[in-house]
Amino acid sequence: MHEITLLSGKGGTGKTTIAAALASVARDAVFCDADVDAADLHLILKPDILEEHRLESNWVAIIDDELCTHCSLCVEYCRFDAIHYKPSGGLEINPFDCEGCRLCERICPEQAIRSERNNNNFWYVSNSRFGTLVHAKMGAGEQNSGKLVTEVRKKTREIAQNTGAKFIITDGPPGIGCPVISALTGTHKVLMVIEPTKSGLHDAGRLIELAGNFNIDIFAVINKYDINDQVTGEIEKYLHENSIPLLVKIPFDTVMVEAMLQAKTIVEYQPYSNISKMIHQIWESIAETEYTEVEKVK
Ligand code: SF4
Ligand code: SF4
Numbered sequence: 699m700h701e702i703t704l705l706s707g708k709g710g711t712g713k714t715t716i717a718a719a720l721a722s723v724a725r726d727a728v729f730c731d732a733d734v735d736a737a738d739l740h741l742i743l744k745p746d747i748l749e750e751h752r753l754e755s756n757w758v759a760i761i762d763d764e765l766c767t768h769c770s771l772c773v774e775y776c777r778f779d780a781i782h783y784k785p786s787g788g789l790e791i792n793p794f795d796c797e798g799c800r801l802c803e804r805i806c807p808e809q810a811i812r813s814e815r816n817n818n819n820f821w822y823v824s825n826s827r828f829g830t831l832v833h834a835k836m837g838a839g840e841q842n843s844g845k846l847v848t849e850v851r852k853k854t855r856e857i858a859q860n861t862g863a864k865f866i867i868t869d870g871p872p873g874i875g876c877p878v879i880s881a882l883t884g885t886h887k888v889l890m891v892i893e894p895t896k897s898g899l900h901d902a903g904r905l906i907e908l909a910g911n912f913n914i915d916i917f918a919v920i921n922k923y924d925i926n927d928q929v930t931g932e933i934e935k936y937l938h939e940n941s942i943p944l945l946v947k948i949p950f951d952t953v954m955v956e957a958m959l960q961a962k963t964i965v966e967y968q969p970y971s972n973i974s975k976m977i978h979q980i981w982e983s984i985a986e987t988e989y990t991e992v993e994k995v996k
Pocket of ligand 1: 761765766767768769770771772773789805806807808809810811
């Protein structure tokens with residue numbers, strides 16, 4: 699069983715559109731939407747939900763100003779430097795730095811700290827017209843997208859193993875943070891979707907560096923390559939210098955948007971178009987050919 703993960707280094711490159719299109723040509727595959735912060739593969743795949751599960755969030759500490767005597771004990775003991783004095787004098791806990799260890803709650807002599815968790819993260823197993831999809835929904839204000847990514851990937855692998863599926867196609871999260879590391883761990887191949895902008899090239903470079911540490915085969919696609927020929931040239935040079943096969947260069951075409959508006963993949967909407975042929979080419983290259991046999995785009 700092979701897991702192929704689509705990543706982009708940044709949002710808005712067309713990664714999900716390409717993931718959905720690959721889903722429509724893949725055979726013997728289970729699909730996973732690991733872009734849990736902005737999960738939208740389901741908008742095209744329109745799945746029927748079979749199972750809904752709640753994922754418990756981490757604890758986050760909260761200070762009661764009324765009870766706090768400003769002894770500073772919690773500030774001193776928080777290993778994650780999450781507790782600070784506000785300019786106005788009171789204490790506050792940064793929920794993004796708080797790791798939910800609950801030490802401050804135990805040591806506070808005034809019982810001025812309590813911990814809460816929202817539990818608004820859900821993940822689903824669904825049926826789509828192309829096969830099983832495992833996806834998630836992060837609740838407002840929830841953190842821990844890395845944990846949610848790990849959960850949806852674990853369930854996808856379990857389903858693939860139980861059904862004897864040959865492939866997992868994962869729509870990965872953008873960026874290079876914790877959710878991406880969770881998505882890279884244990885994946886076999888990465889398909890980078892790059893857009894020809896300076897920031898697209900920069901972010902792709904950082905992601906390629908990160909994926910390199912995991913010793914994973916990396917392939918690339920340049921999406922909307924003709925919106926900036928100069929940067930496309932720079933990306934091609936970068937990929938060549940880093941021995942990353944460039945599978946196809948997809949032109950900008952409003953037909954991609956038209957297909958999405960009808961909740962169809964490009965392969966369903968215009969099966970004989972050039973872009974649909976490219977989608978087939980990507981799939982054949984990445985799924986059915988070994989890394990060393992992939993031909994680079996001239
Ligand atoms: S340990 Fe308790 S009383 Fe002391 S500063 Fe922290 S919250 Fe306030
Ligand atoms: S729960 Fe742990 S990480 Fe969070 S503020 Fe308290 S001591 Fe710091």
